[in-house]
Amino acid sequence: MRILFTNATILPCTPDMPVMEGAYLLVEGETILALGTGTPDVTADETLDLGGDILMPGxxxxxxxxxxxxxxxxxxxxxxxxxxxxxxxxxxxxxxxxxxxxxxxxxxxxxxxxxxxxxxxxxxxxxxxxxxxxxxxxxxxxxxxxxxxxxxxxxxxxxxxxxxxxxxxxxxxxxxxxxxxxxxxxxxxxxxxxxxxxxxxxxxxxxxxxxxxxxxxxxxxxxxxxxxxxxxxxxxxxxxxxxxxxxxxxxxxxxxxxxxxxxxxxxxxxxxxxxxxxxxxxxxxxxxxxxxxxxxxxxxxxxxxxxxxxxxxxxxxxxxxxxxxxxxxxxxxxxxxxxxxxxxxxLGMDGSIGSLQPGKQADLIRIALDAPRMQPIYDHYATLVFSAMPSDVRDVMVAGRWLMRDRDVLTLERTQVMADAGQIATGFRAEMARIDAA
Amino acid sequence: MRILFTNATILPCTPDMPVMEGAYLLVEGETILALGTGTPDVTADETLDLGGDILMPGxxxxxxxxxxxxxxxxxxxxxxxxxxxxxxxxxxxxxxxxxxxxxxxxxxxxxxxxxxxxxxxxxxxxxxxxxxxxxxxxxxxxxxxxxxxxxxxxxxxxxxxxxxxxxxxxxxxxxxxxxxxxxxxxxxxxxxxxxxxxxxxxxxxxxxxxxxxxxxxxxxxxxxxxxxxxxxxxxxxxxxxxxxxxxxxxxxxxxxxxxxxxxxxxxxxxxxxxxxxxxxxxxxxxxxxxxxxxxxxxxxxxxxxxxxxxxxxxxxxxxxxxxxxxxxxxxxxxxxxxxxxxxxxxLGMDGSIGSLQPGKQADLIRIALDAPRMQPIYDHYATLVFSAMPSDVRDVMVAGRWLMRDRDVLTLERTQVMADAGQIATGFRAEMARIDAA
Missing domain, CATH: 3.20.20.140 (Metal-dependent hydrolases)
Known part of the structure; x- marks a missing residue:
């Protein structure tokens, strides 16, 4: 299974911390096969045009x-x-x-x-x-x-x-x-x-x-x-x-x-x-x-x-x-x-994750840039550090597997998790009240 | 025109900074007419059940x-x-x-x-x-x-x-x-x-x-x-x-x-x-x-x-x-x-805005609490200060007029504004490059 991302602003997080505009990245199975600028000469099972969004390591x-x-x-x-x-x-x-x-x-x-x-x-x-x-x-x-x-x-x-x-x-x-x-x-x-x-x-x-x-x-x-x-x-x-x-x-x-x-x-x-x-x-x-x-x-x-x-x-x-x-x-x-x-x-894991490079694990995230708060952009890093927030993260992939697409987490039952957490919190609240009353 | 908000968690931002759960607030025209807990004995042209979301001053x-x-x-x-x-x-x-x-x-x-x-x-x-x-x-x-x-x-x-x-x-x-x-x-x-x-x-x-x-x-x-x-x-x-x-x-x-x-x-x-x-x-x-x-x-x-x-x-x-x-x-x-x-x-405006009280201007915002990041809640103020972010703001009203509903700003042409800003930023980028080259 090959997934090709095109038209991305890739921040590979390699030592020079470059910004690759109009870039592509190819995932095969769990790993990154290739990335670069321009039009890639590859075939893929699925091609995603990112419309200029940021693609960076998870x-x-x-x-x-x-x-x-x-x-x-x-x-x-x-x-x-x-x-x-x-x-x-x-x-x-x-x-x-x-x-x-x-x-x-x-x-x-x-x-x-x-x-x-x-x-x-x-x-x-x-x-x-x-x-x-x-x-x-x-x-x-x-x-x-x-x-x-x-x-x-x-x-x-x-x-x-x-x-x-x-x-x-x-x-x-x-x-x-x-x-x-x-x-x-x-x-x-x-x-x-x-x-x-x-x-x-x-x-x-x-x-x-x-x-x-x-x-x-x-x-x-x-x-x-x-x-x-x-x-x-x-x-x-x-x-x-x-x-x-x-x-x-x-x-x-x-x-x-x-x-x-x-x-x-x-x-x-x-x-x-x-x-x-x-x-x-x-x-x-x-x-x-x-x-x-x-x-x-x-x-x-x-x-x-x-x-x-x-x-x-x-x-x-x-x-x-x-x-x-x-x-x-x-x-x-x-x-x-x-x-x-x-x-x-x-964490001793920089050999396999943390940057987008061929051979590394395909742990990557897509960040949307269309919120008014994110514009204009003169420096993508400044935008990430001072304007971006979790709601801008659109897609998340780990080891080539989608964990979130278009803000929808695919691997966990959101409603059940929230309900379970709410039930435990009710017990915590009662205990707090007991402590405060003691 | 009367708008009634029910089932809200109201933070009126009055001196004691109370938290009013299961509360209602009634807007008439530009101003707040009433608010309280329990079931209001009022009629309204529009009634909105906030499902426990926060309602607080803009x-x-x-x-x-x-x-x-x-x-x-x-x-x-x-x-x-x-x-x-x-x-x-x-x-x-x-x-x-x-x-x-x-x-x-x-x-x-x-x-x-x-x-x-x-x-x-x-x-x-x-x-x-x-x-x-x-x-x-x-x-x-x-x-x-x-x-x-x-x-x-x-x-x-x-x-x-x-x-x-x-x-x-x-x-x-x-x-x-x-x-x-x-x-x-x-x-x-x-x-x-x-x-x-x-x-x-x-x-x-x-x-x-x-x-x-x-x-x-x-x-x-x-x-x-x-x-x-x-x-x-x-x-x-x-x-x-x-x-x-x-x-x-x-x-x-x-x-x-x-x-x-x-x-x-x-x-x-x-x-x-x-x-x-x-x-x-x-x-x-x-x-x-x-x-x-x-x-x-x-x-x-x-x-x-x-x-x-x-x-x-x-x-x-x-x-x-x-x-x-x-x-x-x-x-x-x-x-x-x-x-x-x-x-x-x-700003010398505390007589008319800044808190939710009868007679004040209806400048108010609704904040959703359903993101995993917002739960559990033991103290609504702590949740607002350390967990909330702009994407949690769902609705915005000023002087009784809706400026945003369900994250859609109603008073400005988003696409045009973003395009105009992008055009000006292009000129700024060219000037920066000129300055850096000089």
Whole structure:
């Protein structure tokens, strides 16, 4: 099966970040066979004239907690909401069924926003992997291991058993990758991190994810308990290693950045989540200058509210310009680079996704340009970063399979997913009322 | 003609910012006749069941340069773009026809985003007023007066003649209000500001707008030339007065804020525009604590890129939380308050618009809640601030007249407006290329 896109404005997201106008792209099966400008000398089973619309790689969200979509906006603006609402409610409500429903709602939203690959960290991750598989998305599903008696494992032996089962279930899967996720240096003790490091040594195909240097209180905890900074604690435990996916990294020093670059980790930048919590702005330009790949992430919708990268583009750009006191830092094309190929590099997937090149997986999205808000266009990257939004994404394809056509998600039952989510939210509302009345 | 909305979630934006579920609202002619919960005992010519959708006041954008929509994204990320591109291109291209086309594109975008009232500052403002009138919007149209030889007046006598003609043309108009707009303390000399103050004394119904304390270079200029801060220069010229619409106000001291509060000015906060320029964050919480009303503004699309307030909500909230190092500052309902009734107060229009109350003008918008991204809802204000976007606005009414129904703008010729804008943009592109080649 061959699909030919013609008359497209292709942003291949290759190193020079070119804009190819009047361009074509040919998909065969799961992969991209060819692309170029002018009239292609090829035959196809289906030809789609894009009328000048943008064709670009599906976006990569390198850090999220999909199932937490069910907590979206709960306890907004409340400083102690983690202990007041989140932890007690997670203990009470997190179950395989809740994770399944929350992930389905999240997948629906992600696909509608042109996000085709996610790295998730939560509980009952086999459910996450199954829903993402059914939705047709690409995902790294990370079983969280933590000391705070989390919902799905009472001991680390149980936690490791979950990881092993997850790795078994998705071994060899073309789109879903099992992952192991120590929660954070303050919540997953050094002995556990050391055990994870040994496990990861034996399972090189299982990526490791961690929350790192997210809060000043974390820095203080690490100083008190280990006389080290969070990055140093992770390094001492043997986890600061090539491919480690580090979420947040706000409170890092120049030495931390140098150590992270030496270790060849990747960073997931959660601009909106960090700012909404009043936690600060990650030194993204400094990390990238040191050679660390940085992707644009949403965090969980309890913290960042949405799962689209468009809502992150403004903050990512503005925060860099505010720190640099100039319009020049973080130009629009770098934002799009981070949302695609650089995010893929953070996940160790830049060999197969993140850019439109022959031989790569056909993970691509079409973005319409006909909204008044999108015109005129002097720089397609500026238009994407500052004008575009999820409603402009028209079509989404992963591995050559359509997940959305003309805004209609084909792989999930929208009505059922919304109804299931609504039912769970009703229970959450009652519990909130109970907590507030107590 | 009576229109009854039923089964709505009404956010009236009255002082307590309530959420009225299962509510109704009755419009008669141009005004709101009644609203409440439960089943209304009224008759209407048309009854609309909103199915739980939000009904709220049309949003107020208290500072923009609508015609500059044609410059959207031009010279993005370029620090010297003002002198490199904008000023030479304005000199070359700004004309009544260009202002007409740019304003029409801007009005289309504004209506699609649920913005019903704007305060504009630019050139050939009679054209702006005429387009907004035709579009059915409400607007304050400010003729800019500046010393830098702007496109539409070679002398201040010519400038004042434009203002007088503008005031004459829109005298008594129910939706369009003429305004006089000294550009800024560094670009409109004190003698001119004094002349404007005298003129405004004799024309109390003509609001005055000014850019104020926007840049550190402005503070330096005022220190060098007047040994004062910008707010003090404006005060010395007699312009710091009740109802003065002050745009930006980033670089203000506690003394400036006290003087502004005493003078009873209003502030238009341009969070995104200011941050994109790397200029900093306005002390919004401090100004509001001093009793100064602060509205949420977009600035011109050359600086802020879009004319919807949704794109500003995140920055407005996040910046306050970053400054306060906590989740608590600028709660979501305050953001919506600023976007509606407080913005109306900045423009001196809170007696007639900005909230849904019997006797007020029927300026209202319907927001759909059925996108996966909008669910679940625990706090409607949080949903509006962090999840909603222009594509969720379904219907727009101003003074009882439909401007948009089911996403179809009824008052402007979309295809023609887009074609006209595209033609002008082609000329801009050629000029940019000429400048870059020179």
């Amino acid at each position: 976006m990569v969200n390198p850090h999220c907690h999909l199932a937490m979509t069910l907590f979206r906006g709960l306890g907004e603006d409340v400083d102690d909401r983690l202990f007041r609402y989140v932890l007690p409610m997670e203990r009470k409500f997190v179950s395989p069924a809740m994770v399944r429903v929350g992930t389905a709602l999240a997948a629906l939203e992600s696909i509608e926003a042109g996000v085709t690959t996610v790295a998730d960290m939560y509980y009952y991750e086999a459910e996450v992997g199954r829903v993402l598989d059914r939705a047709g998305m690409r995902g790294i599903v990370g079983q969280t291991l933590a000391d705070f008696n989390p919902p799905d494992h009472a001991s680390m032996d149980e936690g490791f058993a979950l990881v092993a089962a997850l790795a078994d279930e998705f071994a060899g899967h073309s789109r879903i990758t099992a992952s192991i996720a120590p929660h954070a240096p303050y919540s997953t003790g050094v002995p556990v991190m050391e055990r994870i490091a040994r496990w990861a040594d034996d399972h090189q195909d299982v990526p490791v994810q961690i929350h790192l240097a997210e809060m000043t209180s974390e820095n203080e905890w690490c100083a008190t308990h280990h006389d080290m900074r969070p990055v140093q604690v992770v390094e001492a435990a043997g986890l600061l290693r090539p491919g480690l996916i580090c979420a947040h990294c706000l409170h890092v020093t120049d030495d931390d950045i140098a150590a992270m670059a030496d270790a060849r980790v990747g960073v997931a930048h959660n601009a909106r989540s960090n700012a909404k919590a009043g936690r600060g702005i990650a030194p993204v330009e400094a990390m990238r200058a040191a050679g660390i790949p940085v992707g644009i992430a949403t965090d969980g919708p309890m913290s960042g509210n949405t799962l689209d990268l468009f809502a992150q583009f403004g903050p990512v750009s503005m925060f860099a310009k505010l720190l640099g006191k100039s319009r020049a830092p973080m130009p629009a094309r770098d934002v799009i680079r981070m949302a695609t190929i650089e995010g893929a590099r953070v | 949003m107020v954008n208290p500072h923009c340069h609508l015609a500059m929509t044609l410059f959207r994204g031009l010279g993005e990320d370029v620090d010297d773009r003002l002198f490199r591109y904008v000023l030479p291109m304005e000199r070359k291209f700004v004309s009544p026809a260009m202002v007409r086309v740019g304003t029409a594109l801007a009005a289309l975008e504004s209506i699609e985003a649920g913005v019903t009232t704007v305060a504009d500052m630019y050139y050939y403002e009679a054209e702006v007023g005429r387009v907004l009138d035709r579009a059915g919007m409400r607007g304050i149209v400010g003729q800019t007066l500046a010393d830098f030889n702007p496109p539409d007046h070679a002398s201040m006598d010519e400038g004042f003649a434009l203002v007088a003609a503008l005031a004459d043309e829109f005298a008594g108009h129910s939706r369009i209000t003429a305004s006089i707009a000294p550009h800024a303390p560094y670009s409109t000399g004190v003698p001119v500001m004094e002349r404007i103050a005298r003129w405004a004394d004799d024309h109390q119904d003509v609001p005055v707008q000014i850019h104020l304390a926007e840049m550190t270079s402005e503070n330096e200029w005022c220190a060098t030339h007047h040994d004062m801060r910008p707010v003090q220069v404006v005060e010395a010229a007699g312009l710091l007065r009740p109802g003065l619409i002050c745009a930006h106000c980033l670089h203000v001291t506690d003394d400036d804020i006290a003087a502004m509060a005493d003078a009873r000015v209003g502030v238009a906060h341009n969070a995104r525009s200011n941050a994109k320029a790397g200029r900093g964050i306005a002390p919004v919480e401090a100004m509001r604590a001093a009793g100064i009303p602060v509205g949420i503004a977009t600035d011109g699309p050359m600086s802020g890129n879009t004319l919807d307030l949704f794109a500003q909500f995140g920055p407005v909230s996040m910046f306050a939380k970053l400054l306060g190092k906590s989740r608590a500052p600028m709660p979501a309902r305050d953001v919506i308050r600023m976007a509606t009734i407080e913005g109306a107060r900045v």
